[in-house]
Amino acid sequence: MPVTTTEGLHVAIIMDGNGRWAVARGLPRIAGHKRGADVVHDIVAGAPAAGVSALTIFAFSTENWRRPKKEVDYILHLFVKTVEVWMPELVAQHVRVRIIGDRMGLSARVQGAISAIESRTAQECGLHLNVALNYGGRAEILFAAQSFAADCVAGRTQSAALDEQAFQRYLWLGDEKAPDIVVRTGAEQRISNFLLWELAYAELFFVDTLWPDFTVATLSGIVDEYRTRRRRFGGL
Ligand code: IPE
Ligand code: IPE
Ligand code: MG
Numbered sequence: 001m002p003v004t005t006t007e008g009l010h011v012a013i014i015m016d017g018n019g020r021w022a023v024a025r026g027l028p029r030i031a032g033h034k035r036g037a038d039v040v041h042d043i044v045a046g047a048p049a050a051g052v053s054a055l056t057i058f059a060f061s062t063e064n065w066r067r068p069k070k071e072v073d074y075i076l077h078l079f080v081k082t083v084e085v086w087m088p089e090l091v092a093q094h095v096r097v098r099i100i101g102d103r104m105g106l107s108a109r110v111q112g113a114i115s116a117i118e119s120r121t122a123q124e125c126g127l128h129l130n131v132a133l134n135y136g137g138r139a140e141i142l143f144a145a146q147s148f149a150a151d152c153v154a155g156r157t158q159s160a161a162l163d164e165q166a167f168q169r170y171l172w173l174g175d176e177k178a179p180d181i182v183v184r185t186g187a188e189q190r191i192s193n194f195l196l197w198e199l200a201y202a203e204l205f206f207v208d209t210l211w212p213d214f215t216v217a218t219l220s221g222i223v224d225e226y227r228t229r230r231r232r233f234g235g236l
Contacts, residue, residue, distance in 0.1 A: 008053030009223065010128075012179035012202065014194050015040070015057055017186025017210030030074045035212040037082050044095060046216030047127055050223050054128040054176055058194050062102065062136030076106070079133060080113040087120055094126030100172035101135035102143070128176060135172070137196030144170035173198055181226050183219075185211045203229055 015036060022032030047055050060075055090097060099114045147170045151157045169175060179202045187208040205222050
């Protein structure tokens with residue numbers, strides 16, 4: 001029987017610094033993205049042993065379309081290729097993969113890869129891996145508000161029925177518990193439109209390590225420090 005890891009931590013990661021990692025080595029920026037994808041592979045494999053049961057990773061933002069087309073195309077191509085190559089291994093590891101973001105704004109090829117990995121892993125009961133792709137926190141909240149309004153108009157619900165829990169179910173992350181930890185690598189200290197609703201009470205970790213240099217040991221160190229923090233949620 002696979003180990004069910006639903007009791008662990010939810011860690012959200014803003015995987016930043018791929019470009020700088022590559023440029024520092026005289027490589028094209030896309031080499032940093034390639035290496036970054038390999039790191040995702042290692043972190044997914046090591047997360048359950050580090051006490052993590054859900055991992056939500058920022059792969060491509062709604063703002064990243066502002067980059068040169070060549071880089072955007074490469075990142076999306078890398079997503080499709082990575083899904084293809086890792087699918088059997090993810091299934092063997094019992095990882096349940098979901099993609100959060102505005103999928104309608106992605107090509108048919110990327111949407112096909114999303115459907116394939118989600119349906120292939122939907123019944124898995126190990127690590128929850130949520131990949132934020134064409135994701136923006138404001139877009140997510142807007143989409144939820146529109147979906148709720150549509151349900152009201154159709155008579156499926158009414159405004160008085162909306163509380164925080166009900167609203168959360170309209171978000172792309174749905175019923176996943178809120179992240180306990182958010183890590184941003186790459187020495188920047190900002191949220192960059194990631195999980196604006198869900199991070200309300202997350203513990204923040206900003207690390208200088210560039211994403212391609214991130215390891216399971218770095219993750220374990222963060223989890224250890226998290227365990228020393230006291231979360232008050234507004235109480236005493
Ligand atoms: C993060 O690395 C990956 C994406 C945003 C897709 P960057 O590409 O932002 O790397 P830096 O910040 O330029 O070093
Ligand atoms: C955030 O990184 C988005 C992802 C990691 C996918 P960026 O590199 O795009 O963020 P900014 O532009 O420095 O805020
Ligand atoms: Mg960056």
